Amino acid sequence: MCLVSFASCEKAGTELSDLMIIQGIGVDYKDGLYTVTVEILNNEQSGSPNGDSVSENKTKIYSMQGETVSDALRLLTTKSGNLPLFAHNRVVVINENLNEKTIADVLEFFVRNYDSRASQLLCVSKGKTAEEIIRAKLFKDTVKSEILENLLTESYNRSLVPRVRVIDGVNALQNKCGGLCIPAVGIMRNGENEDYELLGCAVYDENGIISGYLSNEEAEGMAFITDDFREGFLTQELYTNEFVSIVINKSKTKYDVFTENGRLKYRLTIDVSCDLDEVSVMEKKKSDPEILRDIKLSVAQGVSQRVEKTLDALQGPEGADCIMYYKLLQLENPRLFKTVENNWHDVFSSAQTQLRVNVTIRRAGEEILKDNETV
Amino acid sequence: MKQRVSANQFYFALYLSVLSTVFMYLSSPDIKVSQTDSILRPVVFCVLSIVSVIPSMIVVRKHRQLKKERKYIEKTPFLKIIALFYGVVFFFSLVKTFARFDLFVSSELFPNADMTLFLACIVGVCVALSFLDIGALGRASVVFALVVASSTALVMLSLSQELDFLNFTPLMENGFGKFLGEGTLFAFQAMEIGLITVFSTQLEGDVEKGFVVWSVLSSVTFAAIFFFVVGVLGGFADTQLFPTYTAVSLASFGLLERIDALETAVWILCIVLKAALFSLAIIKSFHIAFPKLSRKITGTALFIVCSVLINFISSDIERFSFLSSDFLTVALFILSTIILPVCVILNMRRVKPVEKLQEDI
Amino acid sequence: MNIPIICGETFFGDFMKSRDDFLLVEDVKEMSLGAVNKSAVENGRIIKEIFGGSFDIVVKKGYCAGKCVVFANCDGLCDSMRICEAIINPMLRFQGELTKGYELDYICTHLIYSTEQSREKDLSSAVMMLLRGCLLVFLEGESECLVLGVQHYPERSIQEPDTGVQEFGAREGFTENIKTNLTLLRKKICSSKLCAELSEVGKQSKTRILICYMQGRVEKEMLLRVKRRLEKLEMDTVLGSGYLRKALDTKAITPFTMVGQTERPDVFAAKLCEGKIGIIVDGTPFALVVPELFVEKFQTLDDYINRPYYATFMRGVRFLAFLISIFLPGMFVAIGLFHQEMIPDDMLFNIVLMESNTLFTLTMEALVIHFIYETVREAGLRMPKSIGHAVSIVGALVIGDAAVTAGLIGAPMLIIVALTAICSLVSSDLYQPISVLRILFILVGGFSGLYGIFIGGAVLVVVLSSMTAYGVPYLAPFSPFRWKFLRDSIFRTSTNKLEKQIFRIKNLRK
Structure with missing residues (x-):
């Protein structure tokens, strides 16, 4: 009897039914107050114990205000009556207008909270508040944070934007030299409904404040530079009005840092391996042995253009060292790094990059290729 | 009758015990765990442990030579005083282990729960296990080692996808001297070396060779763990109280994410074993110091005092800071591995051959 | 089943001593009947007396070569036909003369037909042999009696055993004899x-x-x-x-x-x-x-009959089933209460939906369903076989459907318990510890999560490690680790290798 009473009365742990499973968090800041919007799974649906169908919404959305993120989230318990579980949070959306506060302040809660995972994704709301992103009216009853997470993950898998987790955010901002590129998301109209869209990246400078944005095109080169390329597509004009589409399935970047005439120089050697997807050239040209060389040249140019665009944007007035150039120098030449550490922003802006792209065509569809030349 | 334990099994137990130090490695503002130096610090540990174990090894050898005289040695008043010191040193180490575990549990595992009962239960379990003696603990450690090693290897395998070479830093950025100091401080946490003297009469087999293997294997394991902590977390490691735990929380196997709870549960095996070993050492030491005191009474008293003390320390983080201060760590290590074993050797030298002793009686 | 005598060393020893209806071992003294009397009739009388006139104790008097002879046996334990034809009939019909001084020898060698023969001087021992189904023959004037093996116990035939069922093994099992x-x-x-x-x-x-x-x-x-x-x-x-x-x-x-x-x-x-x-x-x-x-x-x-790879696989399955049967319910309770982060997102949502409408807490739910399961099992074991199906149907309906529909327990817990129950039957020898440890681990998991379960597991391993019988550690060859003996442990190597180094238990001694 004692055991039975103990088992039923002892309030150890949290019952599953008392949990509030948080799926997404949006953070806005206005007039000295944080507005935190959370999307939680609706586990109070009228379901049966054997999990039969339910008729209510899948998720609920709450917004609270407080002087800190933690302060605002505490109000959540009083609103729903359940205990928040951050462990399943998929994404944290930060308002782009969080200029008065640094991103580090926002991340402080997630770093300190034992429950939240360091791998949850970060993104910035562009043109909308974080609350609007979380409350977006999507076309069907679904978990919005899951859709948002899928968008960010897929974009990362296609090497369009970097993957930024809480841990990456903290790591980048811990060093006074490094900046951070966080994917930016917005909302677009789709008939009566709304859809999420990717709007490039927000560039946070060394102080953790947004200094500018990279467009989708400008952000595409990031993966090549940081050697975090997963898979990507490239369409290049091969000849006039004749195009080639390729799938880049592998890319490896090697670095070399050196000084020349007192200027810091980086040499990036990018080895790209790709498959031909579509070659829309005239039939008689297809048999031309030179075409392979031209495709490779074209791909190399395409990759170079992407990288250069990204470098131009990041080394420009609204840029920051989001590509870890400082870290490369620190590892390569710690002494030199110490001398330029305090003036890194300027050094980075003036640093030169030499680019070398090696292209290998792995598969060519129905055509047999004779060799894999280096361009 | 005292249980005997093979040297290999004993070192298995010590290996798990010393691993718990790394699993619950505490970040400190002075020593940055995110630096690549962390991976090399175990080298200092390896060298230092081999040097510091020499007195304990002499004790083991002497005990084997003086088998007949052993019971007379245990009756000498000087040894009783040494045993008392040993008891106190290991008591501090035990309290420190539990206090660190309490901090770990209350910060990472059950932040909202009242830990009083949980901690008391663990202390009770560890003291109870120590009654089963070193033979059982040694044999059990082989099974534990299998579980811990396989789960740690799996986590490392999973974390290998998260490694980023840009997280590493230049080696010995702050100079060799500082690196050596940090490494030495890290090595001084291995209080387990002192246990060799306490259990010297129960060890069988090649103790010296086993220790070298233990030392090298421990160092390699530490280095591997720190390699993953640094490579996966980078600077983030310095923001975390228990960086090893945070690194593990990033591991995932397909659908299974956040397996840190499972991994930390496995680590608890190491902590339980460590606490049981130390409890046994304390009970054994006090039994030599006060032969009339029964082991059960010593164990019960240890359980009560330890539970109360840990809950006292648990309520204020500053008390814990004192307990884990560098000074105390160094003092306890030197006392248990150098000074006290040397005293034991000196005491043995004073003992006459057994024939002479019998004549005296 | 009544066991009237309790060992004096038990905890209740002193308590029992004070009760008249219990008899302690110290009180049971061997009642010595002394030597066999020279009077055959007197021996017959004593035997009848000590058995209190039990109807199955047959004492028959007769004459052989003019001498009084008494036969005593326990009806039901002997072959009556054999007694009559091979022993009583030849003796009573004998008209000759027994060799003087060697009467019993003569009877054994010339008169009766029995392969098992012995003599007993002590009457108590003779009575004991009577109880083992032997026939006692007392001859007037002899200080010892003949003990003849004519046993014929009511016996079950050799059948295939119900426990330890083998797929390819022999179909015969031990009997009660x-x-x-x-x-x-x-x-x-x-x-x-x-x-x-x-x-x-x-x-x-x-x-x-x-x-x-x-x-x-x-x-x-x-x-x-x-x-x-x-x-x-x-x-x-x-x-x-x-x-x-x-x-x-x-x-x-x-x-x-x-x-x-x-x-x-x-x-x-x-x-x-x-x-x-x-x-x-x-x-x-x-x-x-x-x-x-x-x-x-x-x-x-x-x-040892199957191929080594399959034997190894099945041993692995059995070991896994053992672990599941002990730890799974406790782990489910622990994860559900303390480590929800471990459950994948979609699965967690479904589990939460199913568990949110149940009456009990997760720990209580696990205990209740295990109690129901153990009760149904025990009832199935003890009840007459004729109503076995009825209990199975009720058990299946109560646990399987009604309890879930009524909201007493959630479907996930039901699946866990069903899986656990099946796993616990894989190694039937371990069923007793499994069923008790499982409950303990549910309580520990409900109190302190996975950490409690692993601490409990650690205690279990240390206790098992501390077990040694006659110098052999219980966990051998794993702990202490003996590489050589792993060839026939959880793994099973080829028969050739096993034959090369034949396993002896003494090699595993510490």
Whole structure:
């Protein structure tokens, strides 16, 4: 009897039914107050114990205000009556207008909270508040944070934007030299409904404040530079009005840092391996042995253009060292790094990059290729 | 009758015990765990442990030579005083282990729960296990080692996808001297070396060779763990109280994410074993110091005092800071591995051959 | 079942002493009847008297060559036809003269037809033989009696045993008859090295036991210790082999036992060949084997008939099933209450939906359903077989459907318990510890999560490690680790390799 009473009365742990499973968090800041919007799974649906169908919404959305993120989230318990579980949070959306506060302040809660995972994704709301992103009216009853997470993950898998987790955010901002590129998301109209869209990246400078944005095109080169390329597509004009589409399935970047005439120089050697997807050239040209060389040249140019665009944007007035150039120098030449550490922003802006792209065509569809030349 | 334990099994137990130090490695503002130096610090540990174990090894050898005289040695008043010191040193180490575990549990595992009962239960379990003696603990450690090693290897395998070479830093950025100091401080946490003297009469087999293997294997394991902590977390490691735990929380196997709870549960095996070993050492030491005191009474008293003390320390983080201060760590290590074993050797030298002793009686 | 005599060493010893309806071992003194009387009639009278006139004790008086002769036997334990035709008839019809001074010898060699013959001077011993189914023949003027083996017990035929079922093994099992069991064993091991020593246990029941071993393979010290322990056993009645476990087990406070039990002669023979000691107890088909290792609980005879890869696979499955049956419900409770982050997102949502409408807490739910399961199982075991189906249907309906629909328990917990129940039956020898440990781990998991479960697991492993029987560690060859012996543990290597280095239990001694 004692055991039975103990088992039923002892309030150890949290019952599953008392949990509030948080799926997404949006953070806005206005007039000295944080507005935190959370999307939680609706586990109070009228379901049966054997999990039969339910008729209510899948998720609920709450917004609270407080002087800190933690302060605002505490109000959540009083609103729903359940205990928040951050462990399943998929994404944290930060308002782009969080200029008065640094991103580090926002991340402080997630770093300190034992429950939240360091791998949850970060993104910035562009043109909308974080609350609007979380409350977006999507076309069907679904978990919005899951859709948002899928968008960010897929974009990362296609090497369009970097993957930024809480841990990456903290790591980048811990060093006074490094900046951070966080994917930016917005909302677009789709008939009566709304859809999420990717709007490039927000560039946070060394102080953790947004200094500018990279467009989708400008952000595409990031993966090549940081050697975090997963898979990507490239369409290049091969000849006039004749195009080639390729799938880049592998890319490896090697670095070399050196000084020349007192200027810091980086040499990036990018080895790209790709498959031909579509070659829309005239039939008689297809048999031309030179075409392979031209495709490779074209791909190399395409990759170079992407990288250069990204470098131009990041080394420009609204840029920051989001590509870890400082870290490369620190590892390569710690002494030199110490001398330029305090003036890194300027050094980075003036640093030169030499680019070398090696292209290998792995598969060519129905055509047999004779060799894999280096361009 | 005292249980005997093979040297290999004993070192298995010590290996798990010393691993718990790394699993619950505490970040400190002075020593940055995110630096690549962390991976090399175990080298200092390896060298230092081999040097510091020499007195304990002499004790083991002497005990084997003086088998007949052993019971007379245990009756000498000087040894009783040494045993008392040993008891106190290991008591501090035990309290420190539990206090660190309490901090770990209350910060990472059950932040909202009242830990009083949980901690008391663990202390009770560890003291109870120590009654089963070193033979059982040694044999059990082989099974534990299998579980811990396989789960740690799996986590490392999973974390290998998260490694980023840009997280590493230049080696010995702050100079060799500082690196050596940090490494030495890290090595001084291995209080387990002192246990060799306490259990010297129960060890069988090649103790010296086993220790070298233990030392090298421990160092390699530490280095591997720190390699993953640094490579996966980078600077983030310095923001975390228990960086090893945070690194593990990033591991995932397909659908299974956040397996840190499972991994930390496995680590608890190491902590339980460590606490049981130390409890046994304390009970054994006090039994030599006060032969009339029964082991059960010593164990019960240890359980009560330890539970109360840990809950006292648990309520204020500053008390814990004192307990884990560098000074105390160094003092306890030197006392248990150098000074006290040397005293034991000196005491043995004073003992006459057994024939002479019998004549005296 | 009434066991009137309780061992004096038990905790309740003193309490029992004060009660008249319990008799302590110290009080049971052997009632010596003295030597066999020269008066045959007097012997017959004493026998009738000590049995209180029991109707099955037959005492018949007659004359052989002019001398009074008394026959005494226990009806039902003897072959009556054989007694009449081979013993009574020739003796009573004998008209000649018995050789003077050698009367009994003459009777044995010239008159009766019996293969088992002996003589007994002590009347108490003779009575004991009577109870074993022998015929006692008292001749007037003789100070000893003839004891003739004419036993014929009511006996079950050799059948396939219900426990330890083998797919490819023999279809015969031990019976309740000690002689039949020894015969079955001899059939398996046709060797002069097989030794079966007869002994008796139980002050009152005088149960016969056979201590079996293979000479040259068994370790003498181990054998001596087993014998000593059995001799020291102070029990009044021994009605089954389980009664001897207490004497043979070396560690009292543990849910596991180092005394194996089998109903199969082939398994028993295999264990003896490994140098173990077997004990066959009269009146029970379950024979004991000491010492038994933990790893043996996962081995079956089929493993040695199947291909090594399959045997290894099945041993792995059995071990996994054992772990699941102990830890799974506790782990589910622990994860559900403390470590929800471990459950994948979608699965968590479904589990939460199903569990949110149940009445009990997760811990209570687990306990309730296990209680229901154990009750149904126990009822199924004890009830008459004719109503077995009815209980199964009720059990399935109550647990399977109604409890879930009524919101008493959630479907996930039901799945967990069903899986656990099936897994726990894989190693039937371990069912007892499994069922108790499972409940403990549910409580520990509900109180302190996975950490509690692993601490509990650590305690279990240390306790198992501390177990040694006759110098052999229970967890061998894993702890202490013996690489050489792993070839037939959870793994099973090829028969060639096993034959090269034949396993002997004494090699595993510390």
